[in-house]
Amino acid sequence: MSDFDIRYCAIRRALIEREFSRLNDMQQKAVFKTEGPLLLLAGAGSGKTTVLINRIINLLRFGSGYESEYAPENAGEEELKKLAYALNDMDSLDDPEIEALCAVDPPKPYEIIAITFTNKAAGELKDRLETACGAAANDIWAHTFHSACTRILRRDIHRLGFSKNFTIYDDDDRKKMLTTVVKDMGYDTKRYDVKYIASEISRAKDNLITPEEYAADVGDDFYKKVVSRVYDAYQRELLSANALDFDDIIFKTVQLLQTCGEVREYYQRKFKYVLVDEYQDTNHAQYVLCSLLAGGYENLCVVGDDDQSIYKFRGATIENILEFEKQYPAAVTIRLEQNYRSTSNILSAANSVISNNSSRKGKTLWTENGVGDEVYIYVGETQEEEGLFIAKTILEGVAKGEKLKDFTILYRSHALSNNIEQSLKRENIPYRIVAGLRFFDRAEVKDMLAYLWVVNNPSDTVRLARIINTPARKIGDRTVELMRAAAEREGISPFEAACRCDSIPELARHSAALSAFTDMINDIRSKLDTLPLPELYDLLLQNSGYLSYLQGQGREGKMRLENVMELKSTIMEYCERNEEPTLNGFLEEISLITDVDRYDQEADAVTMMTMHSAKGLEFDTVFICGAEEGVFPSYRSMDSEAELEEERRICYVAMTRAKRRLYITSAKRRLLYGQTMYGKLSRFAEEIDPSFVKRHVPRIPSHTAERAPTKKKTVESPRASVGFDAFASRPASIDFSRGEIIDHKAFGVGKILNVTPMGGDLLLEISFEGAGVKMMMAKTASKYITKL
DNA sequence: GCTGGACATTTTTTT
DNA sequence: AATGTCCAGC
Numbered sequence: 001m002s003d004f005d006i007r008y009c010a011i012r013r014a015l016i017e018r019e020f021s022r023l024n025d026m027q028q029k030a031v032f033k034t035e036g037p038l039l040l041l042a043g044a045g046s047g048k049t050t051v052l053i054n055r056i057i058n059l060l061r062f063g064s065g066y067e068s069e070y071a072p073e074n075a076g077e078e079e080l081k082k083l084a085y086a087l088n089d090m091d092s093l094d095d096p097e098i099e100a101l102c103a104v105d106p107p108k109p110y111e112i113i114a115i116t117f118t119n120k121a122a123g124e125l126k127d128r129l130e131t132a133c134g135a136a137a138n139d140i141w142a143h144t145f146h147s148a149c150t151r152i153l154r155r156d157i158h159r160l161g162f163s164k165n166f167t168i169y170d171d172d173d174r175k176k177m178l179t180t181v182v183k184d185m186g187y188d189t190k191r192y193d194v195k196y197i198a199s200e201i202s203r204a205k206d207n208l209i210t211p212e213e214y215a216a217d218v219g220d221d222f223y224k225k226v227v228s229r230v231y232d233a234y235q236r237e238l239l240s241a242n243a244l245d246f247d248d249i250i251f252k253t254v255q256l257l258q259t260c261g262e263v264r265e266y267y268q269r270k271f272k273y274v275l276v277d278e279y280q281d282t283n284h285a286q287y288v289l290c291s292l293l294a295g296g297y298e299n300l301c302v303v304g305d306d307d308q309s310i311y312k313f314r315g316a317t318i319e320n321i322l323e324f325e326k327q328y329p330a331a332v333t334i335r336l337e338q339n340y341r342s343t344s345n346i347l348s349a350a351n352s353v354i355s356n357n358s359s360r361k362g363k364t365l366w367t368e369n370g371v372g373d374e375v376y377i378y379v380g381e382t383q384e385e386e387g388l389f390i391a392k393t394i395l396e397g398v399a400k401g402e403k404l405k406d407f408t409i410l411y412r413s414h415a416l417s418n419n420i421e422q423s424l425k426r427e428n429i430p431y432r433i434v435a436g437l438r439f440f441d442r443a444e445v446k447d448m449l450a451y452l453w454v455v456n457n458p459s460d461t462v463r464l465a466r467i468i469n470t471p472a473r474k475i476g477d478r479t480v481e482l483m484r485a486a487a488e489r490e491g492i493s494p495f496e497a498a499c500r501c502d503s504i505p506e507l508a509r510h511s512a513a514l515s516a517f518t519d520m521i522n523d524i525r526s527k528l529d530t531l532p533l534p535e536l537y538d539l540l541l542q543n544s545g546y547l548s549y550l551q552g553q554g555r556e557g558k559m560r561l562e563n564v565m566e567l568k569s570t571i572m573e574y575c576e577r578n579e580e581p582t583l584n585g586f587l588e589e590i591s592l593i594t595d596v597d598r599y600d601q602e603a604d605a606v607t608m609m610t611m612h613s614a615k616g617l618e619f620d621t622v623f624i625c626g627a628e629e630g631v632f633p634s635y636r637s638m639d640s641e642a643e644l645e646e647e648r649r650i651c652y653v654a655m656t657r658a659k660r661r662l663y664i665t666s667a668k669r670r671l672l673y674g675q676t677m678y679g680k681l682s683r684f685a686e687e688i689d690p691s692f693v694k695r696h697v698p699r700i701p702s703h704t705a706e707r708a709p710t711k712k713k714t715v716e717s718p719r720a721s722v723g724f725d726a727f728a729s730r731p732a733s734i735d736f737s738r739g740e741i742i743d744h745k746a747f748g749v750g751k752i753l754n755v756t757p758m759g760g761d762l763l764l765e766i767s768f769e770g771a772g773v774k775m776m777m778a779k780t781a782s783k784y785i786t787k788l
Numbered sequence: 789g790c791t792g793g794a795c796a797t798t799t800t801t802t803t
Numbered sequence: 804a805a806t807g808t809c810c811a812g813c
Contacts, residue, residue: 119803144802146802146803170803171803281802311800311801313799313801314800314802314803412799413798414798414799414800415804418804418805472789477789592803593803610800611800612799612800612801612802632799634799637799646800647799647800673798673805674798674805
């Protein structure tokens with residue numbers, strides 16, 4: 001290292017630093033550390049995505065320029081002068097020459113892969129990269145685990161005996177196929193729970209255990225022996241259907257990379273930089289996949305937060321993040337602990353809860369945001385009171401001018417949403433529930449998709465079974481059974497057997513029905529390359545008889561038809577987005593999409609979802625409801641310390657979603673699953689340091705007055721029961737009508753623009769001469785208002 | 789094949 | 804309580 005190198009690098013660093021000066025020190029450190037394994041422990045709201053994006057931008061523009069200790073070989077005093085001059089000139093780095101002087105081996109966009117868990121995260125990454133670096137962003141591999149793997153598999157899966165138009169089975173399809181497999185093997189599905197077998201197989205695949213390896217390890221366990229045989233048969237069945245389930249998508253990619261040196265080397269040479277988001281949620285297979293992909297250069301950057309690992313039950317292993325440093329001794333760890341999202345009260349409350357967990361890397365979030373309101377803990381008598389409290393709080397907020405979409409209600413399980421929903425309904429508050437019945441789960445949508453899958457891949461037996469007699473076309477179970485048997489005997493697919501029904505004796509009798517069906521499918525197939533997808537879809541809808549089938553279903557059918565047409569819009573949208581739309585491509589995309597991806601953050605309505613679905617999102621005001629022992633934490637987790645810790649992490653995730661206000665609500669009595677449960681306030685609420693909390697305990701109704709604990713609490717917290725009078729009924733509000741001129745104590749003279757009935761109250765929209773337009777609820781505001 | 793009633797099931801579920 | 808699943812009987 002010469003003196004020149006030292007001077008050159010110093011200026012280069014200063015220049016690069018200036019480009020990222022909007023980031024805090026730790027974020028910058030993470031952005032500039034481009035080479036070698038890097039573990040980024042990114043707390044909630046610490047600007048994780050921003051760091052990922054900037055890290056990629058830094059790579060593309062400057063490569064390892066920041067870290068490098070050498071000046072470029074062809075650089076001399078002349079170039080150094082240019083850099084020095086640029087340092088004084090604010091816009092200089094737009095100059096490609098200067099940028100080039102700062103860059104050291106910048107990778108091409110296609111040499112970078114960023115892996116996320118959700119489509120949403122991948123989409124956000126893509127969008128923001130495109131904004132930042134334009135068209136080049138399209139060549140960066142920003143994918144979910146599954147879509148990245150699918151892309152890899154489409155290229156080379158023939159080496160594993162599948163063909164590249166393979167089908168993807170979701171959990172439902174998997175269960176169906178497993179059920180037939182189990183039954184075919186002569187097992188009683190009552191004695192052998194298909195769901196259990198499915199999860200056992202799934203777990204095996206998560207851990208990269210093949211059927212052979214599984215079989216070798218069952219020992220004398222009879223049940224496991226059965227699982228082992230089913231696993232083996234199931235995999236063979238998938239192979240002949242040319243189908244992969246979700247777990248296989250990862251598993252087969254790992255197998256491909258492990259067994260096929262040529263493919264492995266191709267990707268290891270290709271991907272100079274590998275970035276993985278939400279690393280705490282990776283399972284063993286995904287961990288191996290990451291190491292394989294990064295195996296060439298070992299420039300592996302994983303981002304995660306051990307405190308936000310909430311998918312253990314799906315096979316995620318927190319060890320991946322806890323032991324990253326062991327796996328890569330050269331790894332550098334950087335903590336991002338400054339939170340930009342929440343008030344310090346919310347953050348401190350969340351910190352005090354999570355600090356009760358023992359297995360963590362340790363990390364304390366802090367913020368420069370203001371203190372904000374205390375975390376509000378509400379204990380109602382019943383779940384109705386709880387729901388009413390939430391509804392009233394939202395109405396009050398709306399009256400102050402807040403938007404409905406600023407409010408989010410989170411719960412541990414879907415079962416809790418019901419009573420909240422009723423309260424919101426009663427108060428006429430618009431809401432949306434994320435999850436519930438998913439669009440792609442609707443029967444009619446699944447039917448049409450199944451048709452498309454079969455057109456794409458006639459070997460797809462599960463989807464074939466779904467539609468072969470829907471609508472009814474005289475191909476009953478008996479015929480389907482004969483078809484399957486014939487196919488087995490001849491070593492062809494059931495669809496193939498149906499095509500040849502004339503030459504197969506036992507099928508000949510049904511040849512009219514079978515041929516009509518196969519001709520219809522084959523006809524559509526023959527048009528695959530010529531007809532645009534939306535038209536193909538229309539033709540299929542028509543020729544399959546599904547259209548008239550729906551039309552014959554009256555009002556119900558009309559709604560179903562709408563859904564079927566919405567699917568067409570999805571197809572058209574896909575076609576517009578892609579230069580070379582293919583049926584295969586569309587199906588692939590759709591099978592990897594979930595409901596949270598369709599959730600529209602813009603619509604103005606209160607959002608309700610599980611705490612799990614809320615991960616990665618943020619909201620102004622958050623209600624965590626059902627905060628009772630037995631509900632949250634769930635009674636099922638209460639006898640295991642490890643599971644309790646996972647529940648606590650869920651709580652941490654939920655709490656840190658809130659930007660400005662956090663309410664934790666509970667009910668002493670709750671009707672759940674047809675039973676009344678009596679639960680104490682959740683331990684998580686109790687764990688919050690009282691200095692960040694404001695408690696509300698409602699007035700003690702006479703019939704519960706003898707209960708000691710209630711009394712004690714009232715004595716303990718003098719601040720209790722101050723402030724919130726959601727249930728005190730006020731005399732009916734004064735009548736207000738549009739156009740009236742009023743005088744408000746605080747805002748002065750104003751004109752009523754709008755009056756909207758809401759929750760037994762009126763929402764007033766008033767334009768004040770001095771204070772602009774305000775929204776307020778009539779009941780609350782009437783105290784301050786006099787009519788003029 | 790469709791329908792009704794019995795019967796079980798009810799934590800979370802990025803793909 | 805509510806909803807899905809399964810099977811018997813038409």
